[in-house]
Amino acid sequence: MEPVRVSPEELRRFVAAVFRRLGVPPADAEICAEVLVTADVRGITSHGVSRLWLYVKRLREGTVSPVTELRVVREGPTTAVLDAQNGLGMVAGHRAMELAIRKARAFGLGAVAVRNSSHYGIAGYYALMAAREGMIGMSFTNARPSVAPTFGVEPMLGTNPIAFACPTDEPFPFCFDAATSVSQRGRIEVLARLGEPVPVGWVVDREGRPATDAPAILAGLPHDRYAFLPLGGAGEELGGHKGYGLATLVEILCSALAGGPFLKDLADVDAQGRPKPSRLGHFFLAVDVQRFLPLEEFRRRVGEILRALRASARAPGAARIYTAGEKAYLREQEVREKGVPLDPPLWAGLRSLAEELGVPAPAPRGGAVGGGVRDVAAAWIVEGGRVLLARRQGADEQGGLWEFPGGGQEEGEDLRACLARELREELGVEAAVGEKLGEVVHAYPGLTVRLHLFRARIVRGEPRPLGCAEVRWVPLEELGRYALAPADRALLQGLGAGPAGPPPPDGAS
Numbered sequence: 001m002e003p004v005r006v007s008p009e010e011l012r013r014f015v016a017a018v019f020r021r022l023g024v025p026p027a028d029a030e031i032c033a034e035v036l037v038t039a040d041v042r043g044i045t046s047h048g049v050s051r052l053w054l055y056v057k058r059l060r061e062g063t064v065s066p067v068t069e070l071r072v073v074r075e076g077p078t079t080a081v082l083d084a085q086n087g088l089g090m091v092a093g094h095r096a097m098e099l100a101i102r103k104a105r106a107f108g109l110g111a112v113a114v115r116n117s118s119h120y121g122i123a124g125y126y127a128l129m130a131a132r133e134g135m136i137g138m139s140f141t142n143a144r145p146s147v148a149p150t151f152g153v154e155p156m157l158g159t160n161p162i163a164f165a166c167p168t169d170e171p172f173p174f175c176f177d178a179a180t181s182v183s184q185r186g187r188i189e190v191l192a193r194l195g196e197p198v199p200v201g202w203v204v205d206r207e208g209r210p211a212t213d214a215p216a217i218l219a220g221l222p223h224d225r226y227a228f229l230p231l232g233g234a235g236e237e238l239g240g241h242k243g244y245g246l247a248t249l250v251e252i253l254c255s256a257l258a259g260g261p262f263l264k265d266l267a268d269v270d271a272q273g274r275p276k277p278s279r280l281g282h283f284f285l286a287v288d289v290q291r292f293l294p295l296e297e298f299r300r301r302v303g304e305i306l307r308a309l310r311a312s313a314r315a316p317g318a319a320r321i322y323t324a325g326e327k328a329y330l331r332e333q334e335v336r337e338k339g340v341p342l343d344p345p346l347w348a349g350l351r352s353l354a355e356e357l358g359v360p361a362p363a364p365r366g367g368a369v370g371g372g373v374r375d376v377a378a379a380w381i382v383e384g385g386r387v388l389l390a391r392r393q394g395a396d397e398q399g400g401l402w403e404f405p406g407g408g409q410e411e412g413e414d415l416r417a418c419l420a421r422e423l424r425e426e427l428g429v430e431a432a433v434g435e436k437l438g439e440v441v442h443a444y445p446g447l448t449v450r451l452h453l454f455r456a457r458i459v460r461g462e463p464r465p466l467g468c469a470e471v472r473w474v475p476l477e478e479l480g481r482y483a484l485a486p487a488d489r490a491l492l493q494g495l496g497a498g499p500a501g502p503p504p505p506d507g508a509s
Helices: 008-021 026-041 049-061 089-107 123-131 185-194 214-223 240-256 295-310 326-338 344-357 415-427 476-481 486-492
Strands: 004-006 071-075 079-083 109-117 135-141 162-166 174-178 203-205 226-228 280-288 340-342 373-383 386-392 430-444 447-460 469-475
Touching (some): 008 344, 026 049, 026 340, 049 185, 049 344, 109 240, 123 162, 135 240, 185 344, 340 344, 373 415, 373 430, 415 447
Antiparallel strands (some): 071 079, 162 174, 373 386
16 A cells, blocks of 8 residues: 655644644643654654554543643652653653753753653653753653563563663764564554554463454453563563563563552553553653763764674675664655655544544645645744744754744634734744745645745743744844755845844843
């Protein structure tokens, strides 16, 4: 089946709109969208937008709160225990790693445990947050029981992933992100959607026999009829006891250290099969490399290790040797050029979900899907010789800058009104939308997106961070330092010559 391709930005917009429609605050919805789409961009499709229904279901059931209010249980200079109070795991994880990074910057190390949380997406996302700050990052989470201990058949442990990331002198960080089981539920869901069997050695039934029927496995896991095997497989001959031990290590960090529930108590249904909060635990660690040696020396040494590994002797027939994070980087380059590939059943499901919730469906980049012209508004906020820009987390210091998008028009709403509403909801400011600067047209097979760019100024309030984006004021004369789309740069070139806007809001930086 030919995939439908959608740009990461378009997919992010759609996912954020879904979370907002379900009552998630705009900044938190942006975090959730960023975590899910990052998984697809990096090639971890089992944890990307295909998991959107998991969050929709739990928000509707009330087992996950749309508003994530973290409570500090205990805190010291380098440590903290947080209670997520059954909020969204992606929001809790993002804030917890931010706290760990702040502590590491101040004291060299930051360790934060979280309890009473929920599914937080890919573990590597949070480790990479620290790596982008020049630190070592580690991220762990437990999960609902689905993995049997070595020599067992009952699901007791979760897939309990481990993620480690650090900066290098290469174009991408080192990032190891893996479950401590042979596979996990998300990959079974992908196989079931595609009508493919589960490989032998992933799952066993209550008699210890290999199971390969994906729909049956998904139906039976909540009833303990099947269990995943730990990393290394069944028994000890190929190291299954090592995966079992690593999964237990993660359980201790995320449950015992956090003072939260563990093992069977992390199930998302009760004894009568009724939905209940899973109350998961996470653990985050940030280490400031510069407390050990200069950051550039560390980057160089890590790069030398990775290059030596890739240059080692290859097995006969092997094309090359990879290091952790490299395939994700290569996948990211392809996705940014061609779009995120979505298999047709998933694409159809997303369009159906969009219709059900009354939000605009994602516009495809490839494949003759959809049609017509879609109008979207965006603003450049220019005041006092400065322009307000946002840099999405994960972009380089001088790259990834983007305008504040509008879109999501309500019935009968014109583009200016839509834009003012979006800036109020997303940025927390009242803005006056002024003259139109121009249009940028993006043509996709079967669809044309017409981007209308307006000048705007803030009349009340101060800009707040956009969830996964840093917000900053940039002097117009310094725009040359930043990576902007050519069309955007052309539209902004003449702004510095016009009359100065009103003074910037107090406290703007």
